Amino acid sequence: IGICRRFWQAFSNATAGSPFSRFLSNCPLKxxxxxxxxxxxxxxxxxxxxxxxxxxxxxxxxxxxxxxxxxxxxxxxxxxxxxxxxxxxxxxxxxxxxxxxxxxxxxxxxxxxxxxRCCRRCGREGHKAKICTADSCKVCKTDGHATKDCP
Missing domain, CATH: 3.30.70 (Alpha-Beta Plaits)
Incomplete structure (x- = not known):
């Protein structure tokens, strides 16, 4: 973990001429x-x-x-x-x-x-939209109505 912290400090403090300035990264510790x-x-x-x-x-x-x-x-x-x-x-x-x-x-x-990996229709894991039978809303996260019919 100490090596990661030192690397992240060097990456975060990179100047415009540094080799790190050409890369886009996020903190591996978070x-x-x-x-x-x-x-x-x-x-x-x-x-x-x-x-x-x-x-x-x-x-x-x-x-x-x-x-x-x-x-x-x-x-x-x-x-x-x-x-x-x-x-x-x-x-x-x-x-x-x-x-x-x-x-x-x-x-x-x-x-x-x-x-x-989630179903794009109901937003739940474990199956694909092609075989989804759920009538659930992705907006209010309740069952019983489709997203397009959400009040």
Whole structure:
């Protein structure tokens, strides 16, 4: 753990000319901080719109940065560091981000290490949306009505 702390101190205090300045990372000692990769199908979606969406579910620590393709073009992928919110009902105590989302007519997916695989329809683990039979709401987290019918 001492080596991790020294590395993180060096990384955090890096100057503009330091080799560390070219990298984007999060503290490996904090389990609630995650480096999230967001893939937007529309590469022209403003980074600020993605950050605003993420703020509904977590705290954005470092604003989204475009991941460039090796040939110098934008890839439609963004990298952002977030802090997940606590959730006592979750097995690991954290409220995880949705795997897929839409902003207007743009579809996006996001992934990060430790992200649980959940049904995109009901938000529960253990099955896929294709075989989901639940009639539950992702907004108020209750059964009995669909998300689109939430009061």
């Amino acid at each position: 389990k609630d901080e995650k480096r999230v990769t967001v893939q937007m199908w529309n590469p022209l979606m403003p980074n600020q719109d993605v950050a605003t969406f993420l703020r509904r579910y977590c705290t954005v620590i470092r604003e989204p940065q475009t991941i460039m393709h090796p040939n110098g073009l934008g890839s439609g992928r963004l990298s952002v560091i977030v802090q997940l919110r606590p959730d006592a009902s979750s097995p690991d105590g954290l409220a995880h981000l949705p795997q897929s989302f839409t902003l207007g007519n743009s579809v996006g997916i996001l992934y990060y290490p430790g992200q649980p």
